[in-house]
Amino acid sequence: MRFLILFIGLVTFAAQAVTLDELQQRFSQQPVLRADFSQQRSVSGMEQKLNSAGNLVISRNDGLWWQQQKPFALSLLLTNSRMVQTMAGQAPQVVTAQNNPQMFQFNSLLTALFHADHRALEQNFKLDFSDRGQGNWTLVLTPKSSPLNRLFRQIGLKGQTFLENIDIQDMQGDSTQIRFFNQRTEPKTLTDAEKQHFSS
Template identity: 85%
Template sequence: MMRFLLLLVGLVSQTAQAVTLDDLQMRFSQQPVLRADFSQQRSVSGMDQKLNSSGNLIISRSDGLWWQQQKPFPLSLLLTESKMVQTMAGQEPQVVTAQNNPQMFQFNSLLTALFHADHRALEQNFALDFHDRGQGNWTLELTPKTSPLNRLFKTITLDGQTFLNNIDINDMQGDSTKIRFFNQRTEPKTLTDAEKPHFSS
């Protein structure tokens, strides 16, 4: 389940100059709210059929990340600085905190670092290989170097231009996950009345 949570979604501004990780971190911080749709495709070793899912998400710098899978079944995930809450229809929400599951909650710090493009924090867990591909395009490949991440993932690759557009995850079992983001919106710059309840779980 946590594989698809390594979702690092953020917003950067297109520039004609060479893009650096410091640029990304600065530009992430300038976007208070980002909304996007996503599609996800997972390939599992030994299975011919790929597993597909889709939905939408909201990232608020002050409130956290809300991930809403709509297909093939409804599932929502709320990630804040203090907790992770997963909710499926007809089931009680599952709440993870640093107190009740310290190892799982370690992903919270990781996702926060990814969300802010905080390369200094990422460098504690990953070897970073960043490439400016010209005309505002960029790629960042993360290779885990600490446990338990290096037992779970081979590489996590992000690429984008104006927005983060793709995340490709290759794990140690030979499985892969591809997440595509589209229809990104940054207006309005604050959560709407309809969006605020998503962050109150």
């Protein structure tokens, strides 16, 4: 489930104080965002933290392509109609609304996060948005309905021009910290290679 919230890296806005409505509007003006990420996961009972890294592409019209490169290759593709997870040497795992309705309902949540759609998010989360000054902001999501309130204790987002950090606290006492960096908004359309991933 930790991948389900990784697609918020697209949210952008200017340095002045903003509301969630303005945040959503500004995001809609960025058709494609590319970024690198690093992820650190702390698991109860394990002394060593789990680290991973890779890159992502978020297209407003096509979906999310999350590509983990370290410590092993893993690709996650999300569109309006399917979720495809691929690991090296294994057949792709495909989830649709028909073959797994409960899992696929998270796709609607991802779409809301992808568009910074706070009206949709408010159906599942209590939202606490704060302008921290000098262009910095935070958004804390506290689940208020099942099944999210059985999975996540809280999701914290921090950023400035772009979303820069996600802090996930789950109900098992584990935590995940994700850092986004090297964000790029050019070119504004998918490259031919990126289009192949979304159409495959």
